[in-house]
C-alpha cells in the first residue's frame with residue numbers, strides 16, 4: 001500500500017488501497033465514506049464514516065478516519081485528474 005500526503009492540504013491523503021491505519025493519527029479507524037443523510041442502517045454501522053451533507057471539494061473522499069476526520073482519496077489517474085483540474 002502506498003499513501004501520500006496531498007501537498008498544501010491539512011489531513012488529506014492519496015492511497016492506492018484502503019489504509020488500515022490512519023496516516024494522520026495512527027488509529028485503526030479508517031472507514032468507507034458515505035455522503036448525505038445516512039440510512040438508519042448506515043448510521044448505526046461502525047464500519048462507515050459519515051461525512052454529512054457537505055461533500056469534500058473538489059471530489060468526495062473515498063475513505064475517512066472516524067478518529068481524526070482525515071480524508072483519503074483512492075489514488076487513480078482519473079481521481080488525480082479530477083482533483084488537479086478543480087478550480088473554485
Ligand SMILES: [Zn+2]
Nearest residue numbers: 022025065068
Ligand atoms: Zn485518523
